[in-house]
Amino acid sequence: xxxxxxxxxxxxxxxxxxxxxxxxxxxxxxxxxxxxxxxxxxxxxxxxxxxxxxxxxxxxxxxxxxxxxxxxxxxxxxxxxxxxxxxxxxxxxxxxxxxxxxxxxxxxxxxxxxxxxxxxxxxxxxxxxxxxxxxxxxxxxxxxxxxxxxxxxxxxxxxxxxxxxxxxxxxxxxxxxxxxxxx
Amino acid sequence: xxxxxxxxxxxxxxxxxxxxxxxxxxxxxxxxxxxxxxxxxxxxxxxxxxxxxxxxxxxxxxxxxxxxxxxxxxxxxxxxxxxxxxxxxxxxxxxxxxxxxxxxxxxxxxxxxxxxxxxxxxxxxxxxxxxxxxxxxxxxxxxxxxxxxxxxxxxxxxxxxxxxxxxxxxxxxxxxxxxxxxxxxx
Numbered sequence: 001x002x003x004x005x006x007x008x009x010x011x012x013x014x015x016x017x018x019x020x021x022x023x024x025x026x027x028x029x030x031x032x033x034x035x036x037x038x039x040x041x042x043x044x045x046x047x048x049x050x051x052x053x054x055x056x057x058x059x060x061x062x063x064x065x066x067x068x069x070x071x072x073x074x075x076x077x078x079x080x081x082x083x084x085x086x087x088x089x090x091x092x093x094x095x096x097x098x099x100x101x102x103x104x105x106x107x108x109x110x111x112x113x114x115x116x117x118x119x120x121x122x123x124x125x126x127x128x129x130x131x132x133x134x135x136x137x138x139x140x141x142x143x144x145x146x147x148x149x150x151x152x153x154x155x156x157x158x159x160x161x162x163x164x165x166x167x168x169x170x171x172x173x174x175x176x177x178x179x180x181x182x183x
Numbered sequence: 184x185x186x187x188x189x190x191x192x193x194x195x196x197x198x199x200x201x202x203x204x205x206x207x208x209x210x211x212x213x214x215x216x217x218x219x220x221x222x223x224x225x226x227x228x229x230x231x232x233x234x235x236x237x238x239x240x241x242x243x244x245x246x247x248x249x250x251x252x253x254x255x256x257x258x259x260x261x262x263x264x265x266x267x268x269x270x271x272x273x274x275x276x277x278x279x280x281x282x283x284x285x286x287x288x289x290x291x292x293x294x295x296x297x298x299x300x301x302x303x304x305x306x307x308x309x310x311x312x313x314x315x316x317x318x319x320x321x322x323x324x325x326x327x328x329x330x331x332x333x334x335x336x337x338x339x340x341x342x343x344x345x346x347x348x349x350x351x352x353x354x355x356x357x358x359x360x361x362x363x364x365x366x367x368x369x
Contacts, residue, residue, distance in 0.1 A: 021220040022367035023260045025227025027339055029362060031236035031247070031276055031292065035355035040240055077241040079355040081281075119286035146241075146287025146352045182355065 035080035035182035037144075043074050043178055047155050052092070052108055057166035059108055061158045071154035078144045080182035086137040087114055087179075091129040092158075092172035105165040111157040112176045117145040129174070130159065139183055153178065219264030219368030221330070227364050229256045231341055236276070236292055241352035243292050245344045255340035260300075262330040264368035271298035271339065272321040273362040275314040278354050284316075289351040291316070295343045296362050298322075301331035314360075316347055325369060339364055 050065035063070060091098075094106030109130035116123045120142055127136045144150055153176065160167070234249040247254055275282075278290030293314040299307045310324040330336060339362055346353070 021222065022365050023221040023223040023227065023262075024363070024365040025223060025258075027228065027256055027362040027364065028230040029233065029273070029276060029294070029341055029360040030230060031233035031358040033237045033241075033278075033353040033355045033358065034235060036241075038239055038241070077352055079237060079241050079353055081354065119288070143286060143288055146350070 033079050035078075037076060037078040037080070037083055037180045037182050039180075040075040040077050041073075041149075043076075043151075045072050047072070049092075049155075049158075049172075052158065052172060053167045058164060059158045059160050059167060063110075063155065063158050070156065071152055073149035073152045075148045076144060076151050076180050077146070078180065078182055081143055082183040083140045083144055084137060084181045084183050085114070085116065085123075085125055085140055085179070086135050086181070087112065087125050087127045087177065088135040089127050089129050089176040090174045092174040094168050094170040094172055096170045097168055100161050100165065103162075103165055104168050105160045105162065106168040106170065106172075107160065108167065108172055108174075109159050109161070110155050110174070113154050113156065114178060115152045115154075116140055117147065117150040118142040119145050127176075128157075130161070140180075144180075151178075151180075217263050219262070221260055221262040221264070221267055221366045221368050223366075224259040224261055225334075227258050227260075227337075231256060233276075233341075233344075233358075236344060236358060237353045242350065243344045243346050243353060247294075247341065247344055254342060255338050257335035257338040258364075259334045260330065260337045260366045261332065262366065262368055265329055266326055266369035267300070267330050268323050268325045268367050268369050269298050269300045269308060269310050269337070270321050270323040270365040270367070271296050271310045271312045271362065272318070273312060273314055274318065274360050275316075276344075276358040276360040278356045278358055280356050281354055284347055284351065287348075287351055288354050289346045289348065290354040290356065290358075291347070292353065292358060293345045293347070294341050294360075296339055296341055298324075298337070298339045298364055300326055300338075300366065301333070301336040302326050303329035303331045313343070321363075330366070337364070337366060 048067035092108040098106035276292040282290040
């Protein structure tokens with residue numbers, strides 16, 4: 001009987017560590033970031049070109065009388081790896097008469113050039129109102145650079161359908177539309 | 184004389200009989216063991232759903248304010264030991280397709296996990312773990328007390344989303360991470 005008790009005691013001592021169990025587990029944490037683009041500085045403003053004509057009445061192709069700078073920069077943010085850019089613009093139309101005939105015109109075409117800074121290099125979109133090709137849309141081909149003023153729009157190359165046409169007096173307005181969408 | 188003999192015999196017999204009723208006595212020991220152990224009465228599992236973790240400008244939303252279901256989860260754990268340790272660790276929230284950082288963008292969001300356990304004597308013990316690009320060691324804290332009994336006595340919470348570069352824009356996609364929680368007897 002004594003031998004049995006002596007054997008039983010060591011068994012109990014060995015058993016204790018085996019029961020030193022811990023409670024453990026894991027908790028998952030999930031989040032999302034949607035593909036999106038946002039204008040951190042509003043894509044808005046006005047190019048005030050001032051007097052559009054030369055002293056001889058034809059178009060000043062350089063817009064040299066511009067009142068405000070011929071380029072504007074914006075800050076756009078995209079979370080996506082690529083973005084689609086859409087650009088279109090309307091000609092500068094005389095608000096009273098934008099017709100063209102008899103050596104006169106009420107319409108001035110121009111080129112809107114938009115340069116996007118990417119993480120690697122730039123991508124340039126050129127839209128000429130005289131081409132009337134509808135909306136210019138193309139992928140950026142990379143991530144938009146995460147920096148201020150990463151998109152610059154400039155206007156240039158004023159011209160008329162007939163190079164020698166005289167511009168009709170009046171006020172001329174055009175609109176440039178830019179859309180940047182996540183891809 | 185006869186009377187004397189008879190009395191003598193009876194007296195002897197009467198005295199001798201009880202002396203022969205021998206008893207066997209002894210003691211039996213009964214032993215048991217309660218080892219120090221901890222067990223999750225409610226499984227330590229689940230998901231903390233942060234939803235959109237970005238601000239309108241694309242940087243990390245440090246408050247995780249778009250979460251659904253709250254930023255913490257509680258569990259019921261029992262420990263038999265006089266003391267216990269709580270441990271917590273995790274990886275970062277990594278974009279499932281691209282967790283790299285560069286060019287003003289990142290696919291990795293760091294955060295803090297705070298594991299707290301109620302103590303029997305009142306108050307809580309906490310272990311805090313914050314992820315980094317090089318993950319730190321597991322954070323372990325001793326309760327210095329018994330674990331309080333009762334439901335939901337262990338809680339893990341997430342907070343303070345950050346990126347390695349504070350101005351980085353988050354890359355779109357799904358982000359996930361795993362928090363490991365352990366309560367051990369001491």
